[in-house]
Ligand code: HEM
């Protein structure tokens with residue numbers, strides 16, 4: 095894992111003092127709320143329904159036990175004993191006091207963490223593949239590149255007042271676990287014909303009210319030109335992105351209006367000029383950072399055998415573990431979607447436990463996933479049973495990864511001031527309706543994603559089944575969407591038709607899954623059947 | 639009726655205008671009739687409240703009930719965590735919101 | 737009158753800035769003002785002759801002026817580059833890093849708070865036209 099050097103540490107320490115000063119000026123009345131708001135947002139501090147909300151960055155979703163434990167400490171000391179892991183691999187606290195915020199940032203800085211640029215119209219936390227460094231299907235670890243981008247984007251003077259927020263994801267395998275093409279910039283590491291490692295750029299994806307899949311903008315950017323190319327992409331956006339209407343201000347709209355070709359032309363022109371400015375760290379810097387992501391000391395010849403005689407454990411292994419690049423090891427995902435639970439929420443005790451387990455069983459590493467779960471990336475197969483028992487005791491062993499009850503849900507109207515409807519109660523009721531694990535497994539991989547309003551924080555556009563909360567004359571109403579995907583087969587879901595009440599939409603989901611079971615052919619997932627059979631057939635079943 | 643709400647600047651707590659001060663309990667909210675603008679301006683300037691605004695509410699036996707569900711969620715707390723609301727002992731409290 | 741804060745040694749330029757359109761019509765002017773959204777690159781042929789370029793910030797959140805400034809400095813402009821309009825103390829450090837060396841804020845700025853804001857960060861992560869050495873350069877010096 096990356097470790098701060100004195101420069102990185104000084105940056106976050108200075109930031110804490112700067113924010114402390116800004117908070118003091120606000121409390122003393124030297125700053126109005128209008129002036130203070132963008133400053134607090136740049137530190138991840140929102141004013142939400144019940145209190146201030148703090149969003150802490152977990153760069154590319156990677157953290158160690160000590161950092162995880164600090165997240166638990168913050169939940170306990172400054173919040174109400176829990177946190178909410180988000181689709182952008184961050185964590186949010188819902189009950190923060192303004193006067194405590196500088197102390198929280200100081201606590202974070204003491205473990206090399208921060209909340210810098212977790213909100214505001216700037217470059218946000220860089221997200222990545224939660225299996226990075228552990229999966230066999232990557233061509234390189236994407237995290238050193240994400241770290242290069244993190245440093246470059248931190249306090250970037252030219253790009254801190256963009257037309258709108260800006261999200262970047264980096265992956266390094268053909269399988270996409272990070273919704274890469276639904277980001278403002280999606281980067282896939284690839285080898286060119288000469289065998290050199292570089293980056294393929296997709297620009298202009300996003301969700302929100304106008305979802306779009308990012309088109310490919312350049313097939314290869316050499317490692318030592320990454321930053322100047324990113325600068326070129328951003329500069330064209332900063333200059334020409336729309337600022338007259340915040341709903342049309344994301345880069346996807348600019349590229350849509352200009353056309354990808356014209357955008358590419360402008361970026362290339364800018365890039366030609368920027369290449370000459372000496373903006374790129376030398377390859378030694380990438381090498382320095384890559385050094386921190388070296389493999390942990392795996393045990394050679396560890397056994398691949400797992401004793402599956404405990405049937406509940408066997409189910410968990412089957413559902414929640416994935417192949418590791420190292421023989422004798424597995425990637426284990428801890429589902430934060432217990433029956434009737436709140437998707438993505440974890441108590442401080444659970445957070446502490448996951449920190450302990452990471453230290454004991456996963457070379458001190460954890461990951462946060464965009465589906466609001468936690469990964470222990472390097473678990474020896476012979477340790478899996480002990481690990482599972484400890485998770486199970488703490489309610490952290492639902493064997494439902496990628497199943498219908500592993501839903502993504504945004505905070506919705508229970509916490510969010512922009513919401514039209516509540517998301518969490520719906521996720522809870524769905525997890526009740528489909529509680530039977532046998533039934534869930536029969537349905538197979540099914541990505542269900544719920545947002546409480548059109549902003550799409552719950553990725554509803556990218557759900558095999560998506561749900562969007564709307565406000566119908568003062569009551570909560572839910573629209574059903576089908577056919578989205580955030581994986582390498584990225585697609586955008588379509589609305590089935592008129593909306594439903596809370597119970598109505600759950601009935602409709604059941605109708606849809608029943609139809610799938612009836613129609614599916616060998617080996618088809620829900621999404622495959624939907625794509626083959628088409629929306630009309632599903633509509634008929636739902637609306638008659 | 640029209641009532642005023644906002645958040646406490648330091649703690650972020652949801653508060654309601656009582657005629658003299660700000661209370662965490664919507665039951666204490668008073669009808670401000672057409673004085674909202676003046677009160678909001680003065681109270682915000684004095685930093686006794688942050689980003690306050692005026693809302694419609696209905697006077698009921700149990701006190702004012704905000705017209706919009708969002709402000710009812712604010713008044714009580716998250717419906718999915720009854721233990722964290724202002725009425726943790728009352729299992730029916732959530733019904734008031736919906 | 738807006739007070740201009742200058743971080744240059746030379747004498748303030750006396751001639752009032754003309755609009756970009758007027759400047760392009762009548763190219764003997766030596767001071768020009770560009771509005772957010774106007775293309776700074778149109779000035780490139782004339783940079784040698786210009787002593788003052790004023791870049792307007794209609795609201796502080798409109799960040800186009802940062803790119804305008806960077807472009808002008810990248811092209812070798814050395815005259816006064818002045819940020820005017822909704823220029824607040826908490827953005828000064830970023831403005832300076834993009835090449836601004838004068839500020840004409842709508843509301844006065846407390847000099848002490850300003851000094852603090854400009855000196856706060858000792859190092860920077862990225863290269864810009866202020867030519868401070870980015871951290872990666874210090875690491876591999
Ligand atoms: C509760 C406070 C939150 C607020 C006020 C908020 C606000 C917003 C807004 C306004 C947008 C739309 C941006 C646009 O299209 O221009 C958005 C998008 C998004 N938010 Fe949130 N959000 C919140 C919480 C969350 C949480 C908890 C998550 C993760 C679970 C999240 C993840 C996202 C994602 C992934 C998007 C879509 C990005 C895109 O459009 O490409 N947000 N959010």
Ligand code: SF4
Pocket residue numbers: 504505506507510511512513514545546547548549550551552
């Ligand atoms: S989707 Fe809407 S309701 Fe959900 S968190 Fe985002 S802004 Fe709030």
